[in-house]
Amino acid sequence: MTALQKVEAIRDRKGKRAIAALTAYDYPTARLLDESGVDVLLVGDSLGMVVLGFPDTTHVTLEHMLHHVAAVARAKPNALVVGDLPIHTYDTPEQALETARRLVEAGAGAVKLEGGVSEAEKVRAITSAGIPVMGHLGMLPQRVLEEGGYRKKGRTPEQTEAIREGAQAIIDAGVFAIVLESVVPDSARFLTTTLSVPTIGIGCGDHTCDGEVAVITDLLGSYPWFVPPFAKPQADVAGATREAVRRYVKNVENPSHPQ
Ligand code: KIV
Ligand code: NA
16 A cells, blocks of 8 residues: 555544554564554654653654654555654744655655644645645643643633644644544543544543554553553563563573573
């Protein structure tokens, strides 16, 4: 399937089968997730935190993103590869299009950016050039410093209406799906039934959206120093890694009693 066919298939899933998305930042992870049947591989700018060791996503550059999108694309996944536009790489429609083009050249099949009404023209610039765009509303991590923390969104009818307006603006500009982050469950459910494109939730409660996305380190338990409250770890890769390395160190130090 071409990237555009994958995008259409995802759009068509609305109201049918739920969409399973995960982040991936490197070749082996992309291959493993793809072999396990995930629909979307998001090279998210969460990269900055869970791979590069920055405190938040505001440190991520386009160079970082291109390096990791290319690694994921080398896995030639069946899943759609979506690359995030990092902060300050889409300050104008022209810059947004140029950034999106570079992510596509690196191997992304679609791109994602954060925001609603204020970003609609930028979405339009990218979709008009034939590059599919995924939206991202609710909690916007690229604005965490302005907002002074990660807070739940859609807690009042006014907040929910603001998200709905933003969603409609970017849908009109051509997004094929929208990530909803940290939107309270009732609001996420309302937005999901109201909006014409699939919603993909993270931190929105169970079964409130048309799909879910998780940060792969949260799923695998491989980044134990910060685990968001909504994470549902299915493995303890951090524990397995520490155990394997402890054994390795012991075996190197004491080869006559291998463990
Ligand atoms: O960067 C990321 O991982 C994301 C997801 C949380 C949706 O944008
Ligand atoms: Na992101």
